[in-house]
Amino acid sequence: MTGILGDEQRLLASRVGLARQIDRGSVVLSSRLAGAFLNVPRHPFVPVFYRRDGERFVPWRVKDGDPEAWLDAVYADDSLVTEVDGIHAEVAAPEGLIGVPTSSSTAPSLMADMLDALDVSEGNEVYEVGTGTGYNAGALSFLAGDRHVTTVDRTEALTDRARRRLNAMGFDPLVLHGDGARDFPEDATYDRLIATASVPRVPREWLKRLRPGGIMVVPVKGTLAGGTVARLTKLRDGAAVGHILHTPAAFMPLKTGPQVPPQMPDVPDRPGRKTALSARVLDDWTFSFFAQLHMPAGLVRTYGRQGTILYDPADGSVTRVADMHEGPPFVTSTGPSDLWRPIEAAHRLWQRLNRPRREWFTVEVTPVEQSVRYTAPDGEVHCWLL
Numbered sequence: 001m002t003g004i005l006g007d008e009q010r011l012l013a014s015r016v017g018l019a020r021q022i023d024r025g026s027v028v029l030s031s032r033l034a035g036a037f038l039n040v041p042r043h044p045f046v047p048v049f050y051r052r053d054g055e056r057f058v059p060w061r062v063k064d065g066d067p068e069a070w071l072d073a074v075y076a077d078d079s080l081v082t083e084v085d086g087i088h089a090e091v092a093a094p095e096g097l098i099g100v101p102t103s104s105s106t107a108p109s110l111m112a113d114m115l116d117a118l119d120v121s122e123g124n125e126v127y128e129v130g131t132g133t134g135y136n137a138g139a140l141s142f143l144a145g146d147r148h149v150t151t152v153d154r155t156e157a158l159t160d161r162a163r164r165r166l167n168a169m170g171f172d173p174l175v176l177h178g179d180g181a182r183d184f185p186e187d188a189t190y191d192r193l194i195a196t197a198s199v200p201r202v203p204r205e206w207l208k209r210l211r212p213g214g215i216m217v218v219p220v221k222g223t224l225a226g227g228t229v230a231r232l233t234k235l236r237d238g239a240a241v242g243h244i245l246h247t248p249a250a251f252m253p254l255k256t257g258p259q260v261p262p263q264m265p266d267v268p269d270r271p272g273r274k275t276a277l278s279a280r281v282l283d284d285w286t287f288s289f290f291a292q293l294h295m296p297a298g299l300v301r302t303y304g305r306q307g308t309i310l311y312d313p314a315d316g317s318v319t320r321v322a323d324m325h326e327g328p329p330f331v332t333s334t335g336p337s338d339l340w341r342p343i344e345a346a347h348r349l350w351q352r353l354n355r356p357r358r359e360w361f362t363v364e365v366t367p368v369e370q371s372v373r374y375t376a377p378d379g380e381v382h383c384w385l386l
């Protein structure tokens with residue numbers, strides 16, 4: 001290989017630079033984790049990724065423009081989008097497209113935080129949901145030994161590319177195509193399970209497949225965003241308990257079951273009410289995580305020029321919260337519930353509790369129930385079902 005990708009010194013300097021960047025952030029790299037980032041290069045997993053140009057995602061290869069800038073972007077502590085609306089950057093038209101990212105390589109410091117929480121030892125049997133580019137599966141192969149890693153993604157286009165690249169690096173993990181919430185090799189169980197796509201609740205099969213004493217690291221996120229990562233240890237009685245990591249994490253949602261986008265009904269213009277609480281409060285991720293705990297499981301949220309719209313498909317309630325040019329924000333609802341009321345109440349409680357940090361919450365998952373708990377310094381216990 002010629003050019004910048006044939007310059008071993010430059011590539012090594014990039015990996016060292018990335019490890020330093022991660023270390024300067026919130027993660028202190030253990031020597032084993034540093035070893036993973038120094039030994040497993042990122043660029044072979046992302047030969048083409050999308051860069052943002054306004055609203056468009058435009059494919060970017062090393063030969064498009066300045067190769068130094070390309071390599072710097074690959075070894076920056078950023079996520080790299082590789083698929084938009086199911087179109088991989090490697091097959092995208094040069095002018096790119098407008099759409100929603102459907103696969104990416106996670107920001108390395110977030111990868112490091114999650115790998116640190118996963119606490120992988122050599123020989124641990126590991127299951128990764130969301131192969132994506134294969135870069136994290138490469139790090140897992142380095143940490144556990146490639147023959148102990150199974151990784152799954154939902155399309156062959158993704159898994160074939162990832163498998164090829166892992167093999168070219170000398171790693172041969174089991175790369176499966178399927179739904180990571182349900183498709184497992186028969187009877188397989190694992191010491192470690194890591195998901196790199198978010199779920200509103202932990203899929204039942206993940207709890208079942210984790211061995212007693214095993215650890216799972218799972219991004220938990222509902223429609224109000226406020227993405228968090230839960231780290232859970234499986235107990236002998238079959239439950240998994242643990243806490244939320246301090247790191248915020250905006251993972252794309254796990255696509256499982258039939259993908260039917262909810263049909264949001266219109267909110268008719270009818271008399272409404274004023275509120276002191278703007279929907280912008282949901283931009284604060286610590287609060288939106290807390291607010292989500294107070295809302296129905298199937299809640300859908302959208303936002304646009306009309307404001308923030310909340311919809312509960314279970315009873316048909318729709319609530320719009322809009323900031324006004326003059327005066328306080330305005331709430332309009334239709335259906336049995338005003339869905340902004342529980343968020344206003346959650347906000348009052350959040351302030352009364354002195355805005356608790358996400359890492360102060362604990363999580364318990366059993367085969368029948370999943371809950372999040374916060375114990376205030378005065379011993380008052382708050383518990384919500386997921």
Ligand SMILES: C[S@@+](CC[C@H](N)C(=O)[O-])C[C@H]1O[C@@H](n2cnc3c(N)ncnc32)[C@H](O)[C@@H]1O
Binds near residue numbers: 132133
């Ligand atoms: C953030 S990306 C994964 C990043 C990846 N670990 C890496 O290192 O490149 C999230 C991935 O989850 C995958 N995904 C979504 N739903 C899935 C499902 N039901 N089963 C398996 N993978 C899924 C997406 O296709 C996407 O590739």
